[in-house]
Amino acid sequence: MSNGRMTTIAVRGRRSQSAVLLLALLLVAFGRSDRSPARSDARPVAFRSMNAEGAPGAQKKIGGPLIDHGGLVLDSSTTYAIYWGTPADFPGDLESGMADLLSGLSESSYLDIATQYMRGAAVSTTYGGSFRDTSRPPRKATRVTDIAAEVCKLFPSPDPAGVYIVFTSNAPHVNYCAWHAFATCNGVTFQVAYVPNQALLPACSPFTKVDLGCNSYSDGTVTSADSVAHEFMEAITDARLDAWYDKNGGEVADKCNYNYQACVELSTGSWQIQSEWSNAIGGCQQQ
DSSP: OOSOOEEEEEEEEEOOHHHHHHHHHHHHHHTOOSSOTTOTTOOOOOOOOTTOOOOTTOOOOTTOSOEEOSOOOOSEEEEEEEEESOGGGSOTTHHHHHHHHHHHTTTOHHHHGGGGGSTTOOOEEEEEEEEEEOSOOOSSOOOHHHHHHHHHHHOSSOOTTEEEEEEESOOTTOOSSEEEEEEEETTEEEEEEEEOOGGGOGGGOGGGTOOOOOOOOOHHHHHHHHHHHHHHHHHHHSTTSSSEEOTTSOOTTGGGTTOOOSOEEETTEEEOOOOEEETTTTEEEOO
């Protein structure tokens, strides 16, 4: 890591119980817990199974409403897509599909679900473009330090309101779909998300629940879109893991995993992406 000092902090997202154990060991090694030990409202790392149960359209009320713990939310954000690995190993339509998804979130009714968590501010997001690194990603399960270092390598002066989504061409022995975290590079703290090659993780596919036929993108790209939507909505409503989550630690997307009620219409097309939790209606909202 030649671009300066970097430290990484907690992670949360779509993961399995075994991944939680691995994460706990990593966090102990870093000398930190998932949440500051000084806080009385500390909660465990959230996780989800690759093939979580739940009927399409069902409303999950596990943990009750999301609670505002006062941490950072991103009412205005910019997303950046980083493709790490051999280009031919990614789904051929992934980069164009993610550009459509991330740019299409702007001014969408889907994004507007998050307005209720912005403490009176309007919510907005901008797509900052895609970036490639053709070097080989780690062969073993990717750590938060790996993803944060990759961002710092490409962005030595990162955007503090940025959500840097790192896609890898592989999925090395992982048993989760994606996760999000935050890190510091050269004194700037920013948000990261990791999405391994979803074409290699069929258990993460939304089609294991229902195929709404929303678009003609490949299965790997549709699955990536679902995971990206999950992590992005959590990153803006719980950027530093100390903002909006329920009494069990569930974030806005955790409470509605694999919940699909209708195709989500964005300015750039139609997508099968999961619902998000709405305190306003006390359940999962699609758009």
